[in-house]
Amino acid sequence: MDNRDSSRLKYNACAMCRSRKSKCDRKQPRCGLCSRLGKDCTYSAMRKKSGPKRKVLEELETRLTKVEELLEEKGTSHMLPTPSSSQLPKDQPNMPMSETFRMPSSESTRFELSMFGPMQPHINGKEAFQASHTLFPLIPGNSSNSQSSSIGLAFREQLPSEDMIYDLDNIFFEKVYPSIPIIHPNRFLVNSSLSAHLHLPLSLRYMIWCHAALCCDRYYSFHSEFYQRARKYAEVDETTESFGHGIVTLSHCQAWILMSIYELRMVLLPQAWVSVGKASSLSLIIGLNQLDGPSQSVKMCMPPPKDWVEGEERRRVFWMAFCIDQYASIATGRPMLIDETDVCAPSLDYHDVPMALTDCTQIMTTLPAFEQSFLENKPQRTLQLCEVFASEDLSSLSSLAYVCVSASLLGRSLSHTRQIQTFGNDCGLDEQYWKQHQSYYDIPIRILQRLPTHLRLSRSMHDTNAVFANLCVHASTIWYHQQAIFSSKMCRVLDWYMMGNHHRCLLAASQITSLTRMIGDFDLLKCNIFVPFPLFLAARIFVLHLESQPNDLTIRSLLQYLVSILKIMKSRNPSAGMFLSRLNVSNAPAS
Incomplete structure (x- = not known):
């Protein structure tokens, strides 16, 4: 050999x-x-070549050529770029995490977090984004999948594990849904489980997971990543789904509502203003503001609802868009998009303001029904918003409808404030203005007097919407009287009139503090994200009072209590920190 x-x-x-x-x-x-x-022992003259066959290589080259052609058509050289630090939300203080931050275990280890070591007590948004890209890698997608095609390329991210999705969905409907009940739980869970025929946009699903992550220590560090992905998918859908017409859906409107609520909560005010505008515009494009109007005058962009529950879900989506439009206007100081009085506002008769207010609304969608009726598909007749201010019987008013009424009161008080500001420093306010102011002030009082039993706090202590609505009604009272004091100073009105308004402000602020004490054991994670605002108004009244009477120990004690509540809330609701910084408690004279 x-x-x-x-x-x-x-x-x-x-x-x-x-x-x-x-x-x-x-x-x-x-x-x-x-x-x-007993076989012949032979050896081959050449070693067998390793690697893929030539036929496989040719197929891969063909597929690569198609991908390159798609890239040229879409005008982009890469997909899913990692956002720069300027695109990420500002770092917010996070809640402390447990030492062992682990995902639900499964056969796959792609969600194993031990690689990061013990969790630090604070993780900023950029770190969470980078960590999540390690956990959720990019994988090839099926080009026939509607979700893959909506991104513009045949690639999409790996969704979280089934265990994680199951946890986040349950957390959302347990802790977030009570204050944002715009998605039918059972129907959503059924639709999301039909992966082969998924009709839910990924932007909506990621925003649901984002809000759920905010309420859970275990997944808290992922809320920024989920938000970034939701916004990316929503923006891509605007340009790739049938030239933008594919976004005119209820699901996309729900996604933008959840996105704007998150941005208001995290004090991303410019983004929130844009998102609120998109959510409100979509609701108006779809025609959600005229669901219960004359059919011949309503032009719908969607087919009629299949049943009463689907119609009620559309109704709730519109009213939530209406509410966040009011809240965003208050938080940012910018005008509202959905103005309930813009159709015949120029013809308002100030001598009969309550009647004018009930006749000039452009909203022809009735208020949301009771939660039990929505969940069990039991049709219910509800009131129009204008009917609430005129009706003596409010027994059909649900807690969510009460939130809409309180948002309307806050929006009107804001419009009233801007009307005063247009006069400048000189007194251009006439008798008609003062009559209008008195009628505005009477509306919250009449509503509180006619409030049905199920909406009074003695019977609704565990209803997040009823609690929040009561706080907002008292907040609107404070706002009206504060503007009356400001107007009185401009017009040099007698001191006794200003003292009367100041006393009513103190009374409403004390009511807000009492309500907050009554719900002291309430889960703050289930509260509306705008709860800090009425607390801020009440605390500001106390600060102003202490400037003139620094020795009032009772008011000082109430102020300290509200400040402590806002400090507790700001760890999970940064908007509370924003209101706290505007409060200037340090300027209140010490006793």
Whole structure:
């Protein structure tokens, strides 16, 4: 045997051992296996080439060419870029995490977090984003999948594990849904489980997971990543889904509502203003503001609802868009998009303001029904917003409808404030203005007097919407009287009138503090994200009072209590920190 043959034997097995995938002892003239089987022991002259077959390579080259053509058509060279630090939300103080931050275990280890070591007590948004990209890698998607095509390329991110999705969905409907009940729980869970025929946009699903992550220590560090992905998918849908017409859906409107609520909560005010505008515009484009108007005058962009529950869900989506439009206007100081009085506002008769207010609304969608009726598909007749201010019987008013009424009161008080500001420093307010102011002030009083039993706090202590609505009604009272004091100073009205308004402000602020004490054990995670605002108004009244009477220990005690509540809330609701910074408690004179 020459050197070439000995070298070949050193590295190769005989043909029989290779076919049986057995270890060859390379004995000559026959190896052990061939000797036992009585077979010829032969060696191949050349080693078998490793690697893919030429046919496979040709197929891969063809697919790569198609991907390159798609890239040229879409005008982009890459997909899903990691946002720069300027695109990420500002760092917010996070809640302390537990030492062992682990995902639900499964056969796959792609969600194993031990690589990060013990969790630090604070994780900023950028770190969470980078960590999440490690956990949720990009994978090839099916080009026939509607979700894949909506991104513009045949790639999409790996969704969280089924265990994680299950947890986040349950957390959302347990802790977030009570204050944002715009998605029917059972129907959503059924639709989201039909992965083969998924009709829910990924922007909506990611925003649901984002809000759920905010309420849970275990997944808290992922809320920024979920928000970034939701916004990316929503913006991509605007340009790739049928030239933008594909976004005119109820699900996209729900996604933008959840997005704007998150941005208001995290004090991302410019983004929130844009998102609120998109949510409100979509609700108006779809025609959600005229669901219960005359059919011949309503132009719908969606097919009629299949049943009463679907119609009620649309109704709730519109009214939530209406509410966040009011809240965003208060938080940012910018005008409202949905103005309930913009149709015939120029013809308002200030001598009969209550009647004018009930006749000038452009909203022809009735208020939301009771929660039980919505969940159990029990049709219910509800009131129009304008009917609430005129009706004596409010027994059909649900807690969510009460929130809408309170948002309307806050919006009107804001419009009233801007009306005063247009006069400047000189007194241009006439008798009609003062009559209008008195009628505005009477509306919250009449509503509180006619409030049905199920909406009074003695019976609704565990209803997040009823609690929040009561706080907002008292907040609107404070706002009206504060503006009356400001107007009185402009017009040099008698001091006794200003003292009367100041006393009513103190009374409403004390009511807000009392309500907050009554719900002291309430889960703050289930509260409306705008709860800090009425607390801020009440605390500001106390600060102003202490400037003139610094020795009032009772008011000082109430102020300290409200400040402590706002400090507790700001750890999970940064908007509370924003209101707290505007309060200037340090300027209140010490006793």
